Amino acid sequence: MSNAASSHTPFTRHGRVAVITWSNPPVNGISFALRQHVTAGLDAALADADIDAIVLTGDGRMFSGGADIREFNTPRSTAEPTTPQLIMRIENCAKPVVAAIHGSALGGGLELALGCHWRVALSDVSVALPEVKLGLLPGGGGTQRLPRLIGVPKALDWIVTGRTIPAPDAREAGVLDALFDTDLIGNAVAFASKLDNTTGLRATGKLPVRVPADAADLFGKAREHARKTARGMDAPLQCIACVEESTRSTLEEGLRFERSRFMELVNGTQSKAIRHLFFAEREAAKPPRDAQDATLRDVRRVGVIGAGTMGTGIAMAFANAGYPVTLVEVADANLQKGLSTIQRNYDATVNKGRLAAEVAQARIDRIHGTTDMRQLADMDLVIEAAFEDIAVKHGLFRQLDQIVRQGAILATNTSRLDINDIAAVTTRPQDVVGLHFFSPANVMKLLEIVRGSATAADVLATVLHVAKKIGKVPAVVGVCDGFVGNRMVSPYTREAHFLLEEGATPQQVDQALERFGLAMGPLRMGDMAGLDISWAARKRLAPTRPRHIRYCHIADRLCESGRLGQKTGAGFYRYEAGSRAPIPDPKVEEIINACAAESGITRRAITDEEIIERTMYALVNEAARILEDGVAQRGSDIDVIYVNGYSFPAVRGGPLFHADTVGLPRVLERIREFHRVHGELWTPAPLLERLVAEGRPISTYEVPAAMRTA
Structure with a gap:
């Protein structure tokens, strides 16, 4: 019998086994067209008397990504056949159906495999139901079939965490029936050939659910844990509800329950927000058009200047990814302190069981400390993470220009300073780029890649590639004070301070925004970062500040009195020794009252709604100006930056997606009202007015290429 498929049969014939292969690059997503293709293949195979069994598999690099x-x-x-309908059709087939899995079977891909009577795979595959990470739940029967197959506790864990399961563990759990090292299709066909249409028709959905004796306690603890670890997210709780439903319903009832909860989530704001970020992060990671075809520079050895909090974190980020790192400090005492910090950080990770001791030691061994700048001569990439002072940066880059080999990339970790100014002191400004890491750099995902006016296209493409290798979420931005993230922080913080002056307390401001979903309010955040950092920026910019523009002195007065935040035990709050718990302090209230009196402000009651609107819409208005200036390439990049660098709640999709969710006309209406009441600082951004007039969203806005500086 020929192995070739005829033009009339949507499967390949292997003896008496039909192999149905689908293709939907890059991950074989289960689209409407794919569902139609599989259905046609099943129809043909079931109608063919010469076919005894069916194998389903995916083309390309994986079975299906869902x-x-x-x-x-x-x-x-929702066009028929829907995914649940297709899976039910497979499960009810009168001929044995075998899923042949390679690469990965994720989400709907695994659910489709669970609908098959048998599942075989290559020994290096992985499986998962990761829908919860997109604010969803498995909507193709996963919450009902998996508990029947592997037991309720394990299924609950897999579904609520979305964890990835390697092949051996999936085989042990009972998800996979056989593993092969090679020749997946040949082995799958041989496996299917041995099945008959009685013993071979093993339907997962017809298995009984083994209800644990402690089911009530199991589900109660799962909900408690989800509320703590996934604060504000609906999907984990809905996943738990669906698995619980499997313990008290028939398959058909459970599937209806699951589908209703899935549709509720997929049509809800949270999942739409997370999916917006999913696509936005992938778009932000692409090189700008002029750098897409650039040849990457070879980066094998990395130098980091500065062994403080930022420098040690950057060194760890590269060491974690396998890069050898040379860490440079001016004084040996500072160097040893930094190396000790690195050792402590790795020790803590090992002690928590998150890293094997030998892996941690290998990473430590990749970091070489020195006080000799000349050891950077042969580096491929050097990142300066020294004190945030332009004179210091100038001095370092003049040295690097003399020491480091030609063709190496010279990067600065500055959070606000002018990259073009820094590059100008070198003879090779085309090799200079900003790599703005966020603290702690070994943990925080965001990397703002700051493109100077002379930064070469191949430098940009290379650092984007390196960012992905070290596990960062990159976004290319242009040069301005504070770039994107910190430029937006300024009006956000400004409004928080104004709200204090007008009548709110620090705890009210922080708590309102934390209830909104932020991990930490702006005043607590300031205390943690150190109030002196933004104080230094304000003093630097003071000569450019118009005298007629409103200015709040509260943060300056705190700093002047020695209250610099947690490191001094006092800032907007006070802190007990060894504790980071913020304690309201009457002394701060005295400073706030004094500043309000000096500014002629009569304090009043402030609502939480006003706190959220003024801080959030200040972000949106400034973001619109950033887009007008071409400093960001697209609105979604700004959302990526704020979620990954500033802990903006992912379930709201970023400040611009949130604005679109509220309704951009409503946001503009409030900004106009704030402009009327609070003056010039609230002048609406022209782009915002134009987008509202045209009925267009801001989160998907793309800056025309000719206007971009990023």
């Missing part, structure tokens, strides 16, 4: 999320919230996502 639902094609590009079709969510479109008519194609």
